Amino acid sequence: MVSDLSVLLTDRQGQPYSLTSERIKHLEYLCESTRRDIVDTLYKIGRGHAGPSLSMVELLISLYFEELRFDPSDPKWPDRDRFILSKGHGSLGYYAVLAQRGLIEKRELDTFESLGSRLQGHVDSNWLPWVELTTGSLGQGLSYAVGVAIAAKRQAKDLRAYCLLGDGECQEGNVWEAAMSAAKYRLDNLLAIVDWNNLQGGVTLEVMPSLEPFALKWQAFGWHTIEINGHDLQAVLQAYHQARQTKEKPTVIIARNIKGKGVSYMENKVEWHGGTVTKELHQIALEEINARLSELSQYADEKYGRNHG
Amino acid sequence: MANWKKAPIREALGKTLVELGDRYPQVLVVNADLRNSVKSIYFMEKYPDRTIEVGIAEQNMIGVAAGLASLGFIPFAVTFARFASKRAADQISMSVDYCRNNVKIIGAYAGIFTGAQGVSQQMIDDTAAMRAMPNMTVIDTADVHEVRSALLFAAEFSGPVYIRIGRDEWPVVFDETYTFELGKGRWLREGSDVVLLNSGILLPYAVEAAELLESEGISAGVVNMPSIKPIDAALINDISRNVGAIVTLEAHNVQGGFGSAVAEVTAANYPVPIEMIGLRNEYSESAPNDALLEKHHLNPPWIAAAAKRALDRKNRLRC
Structure with a gap:
């Protein structure tokens, strides 16, 4: 039975659609499937940033299955939307999403961080054409996205720049330099998304100079701000929609997330920034994820998702 | 002059x-x-x-x-x-x-x-x-x-x-016809005893130093090399082989700059005496240009003195 959430949105092409619970369930299924790939790769390779990858899964699945305009057969299609993963250490999660979307093969995940692999430890545009900018030296992605957005406006191109930042990354002064310039140029074709998971590199954010009040900071810099639970797919899609409707200023989505989301022993645990899982811990993670996948299995079929043509 | x-x-x-x-x-x-x-x-x-x-x-x-x-x-x-x-x-x-x-x-x-x-x-x-x-x-x-x-x-x-x-x-050393060439140095003045190899703003002082040296009977060439990377290794090798003494000039610290780039080429191919004109691992200060030229030994007499040191080392090596 098709149940309507009575949420009317427009997609990236400007076409209206009604967000159904089936569509959300399908995305949830894709998220859990992606989490399984992350955990499997982490176990096989023995390395990777699990926490920062798991926290951004809903944000990225929503982007790549519902939001971004791109040509799956041509990563360098000139009019594509640009997605910049400024938090380059989220590489494992990003690659798993690309694999879920069919842009790379799932078996390529097994090459993660190995010699000659396109899947470098931090995302790398010299190796993988889907990557717009090599990142990992934090704080630089938003400036690049600002340049893209200015260039797109100058060329009257209907392309949007999307930039995903980490919360800890926002301690970099470069981020706020970029924020100032985005407001000056009224870049309503720019969306920043902050994966706020409240932990960084093995400590809580409380140890650090405070970024709060975070939303007020962005507002003071001239941005439209949207705060959501970044694991709530409906909220994520509505936020993307709202960002597109916001004119004359850039938008930032502050996604209050859980680091390590979806694996009980990793959630909100500082020690799961990087690291690996033992065979036993891998099994526990798989059982948790597989249980959710089986609950969602009736929504696995892509007929429940957006028609990708 | x-x-x-x-x-x-x-x-x-x-x-x-x-x-x-x-x-x-x-x-x-x-x-x-x-x-x-x-x-x-x-x-x-x-x-x-x-x-x-x-x-x-x-x-x-x-x-x-x-x-x-x-x-x-x-x-x-x-x-x-x-x-x-x-x-x-x-x-x-x-x-x-x-x-x-x-x-x-x-x-x-x-x-x-x-x-x-x-x-x-x-x-x-x-x-x-x-x-x-x-x-x-x-x-x-x-x-x-x-x-x-x-x-x-x-x-x-x-x-x-x-x-x-x-x-x-x-x-102004050049004229409107000047064309920069990537990876190419250019002779401004031929010389057989020593070559003043310049990159950047000290070029006129290199030319003046060569004139000074000529008045003392020393044949000093002047080569301008704006392209630091890529560098004209072929020309540097020619100079090393055929002249055998080099003075580099740059408005930059001599550590890590143009002189170092030249030395990397000579060291790998044909080592010759090199004297480096530039900031001698020191910072400068605020003062009129003439005062700074003198303070940092960037003036033609200092360049000529460096050329003589390079030439002297060349001659001792060849004895």
Whole structure:
């Protein structure tokens, strides 16, 4: 039975659609499937940033299955939307999403961080054409996205720049330099998304100079701000929609997330920034994820998702 | 002594940026304030819509330029060399050099002759930082004509470029026909005892030093080598083999700069005595240019003395 959430949105092409619970369930299924790939790769390779990858899964699945305009057969299609993963250490999660979307093969995940692999430890545009900018030296992605957005406006191109930042990354002064310039140029074709998971590199954010009040900071810099639970797919899609409707200023989505989301022993645990899982811990993670996948299995079929043509 | 006509170098920068704007619709200028100092104000006045102003935020200037380049623009990021290079060194490394984004970084006020403003407005270690980046083209400029030609080259060239440019009224060595060539040095004056190998703004003093040496019966050649990276290794090897003594000149610290680049070539191929004229592992200060030339031993008599030391070592080696 098709149940309507009575949420009317427009997609990236400007076409209206009604967000159904089936569509959300399908995305949830894709998220859990992606989490399984992350955990499997982490176990096989023995390395990777699990926490920062798991926290951004809903944000990225929503982007790549519902939001971004791109040509799956041509990563360098000139009019594509640009997605910049400024938090380059989220590489494992990003690659798993690309694999879920069919842009790379799932078996390529097994090459993660190995010699000659396109899947470098931090995302790398010299190796993988889907990557717009090599990142990992934090704080630089938003400036690049600002340049893209200015260039797109100058060329009257209907392309949007999307930039995903980490919360800890926002301690970099470069981020706020970029924020100032985005407001000056009224870049309503720019969306920043902050994966706020409240932990960084093995400590809580409380140890650090405070970024709060975070939303007020962005507002003071001239941005439209949207705060959501970044694991709530409906909220994520509505936020993307709202960002597109916001004119004359850039938008930032502050996604209050859980680091390590979806694996009980990793959630909100500082020690799961990087690291690996033992065979036993891998099994526990798989059982948790597989249980959710089986609950969602009736929504696995892509007929429940957006028609990708 | 040569009686040099002088012309203001930063005016050449400002005017050439406008010329680039006229010639290439893809050229944009990215400013980080200082447009009045580096004369990119001329471009802004003629092409306000093609001027991106990020304020005093050089890291952002470089990142924005990289993003602009990714959609086919040719951004010239223009500010003082200190801020254009090392203030944003990692942004240049990651977002421009490694990714080979087509960004042109213009380090004006390079060296120490920057209007008696002191160390914070001078730059003596930008060549060292920029030439250590694997994909970067690094150019130093001697006069207004070389500035113009190097900028024209950069607009045509695909890939990241860093250009050092001075500031002040400065002797004009070349004329309008001068053409910069990537990876090429050029003889200005033949010489068989020693060669003065110059990159950048000390060129007129190299010429004067060669005249001094000639008056003392020493045959000193002068070679200008604006292209620091790639460097003209073939010409350096020729000089090493056929002349056998070198003096390098640069308005930069001798550690890590042009002299070091020359020494890397000679050491690997044909080692010869080298004396290096430049900042001797020291910072400068605010003072009139003449005073700084003397303080740092950059004047023709000091250059000639260095040439004699190199020549003396050559002769002792060959005994």
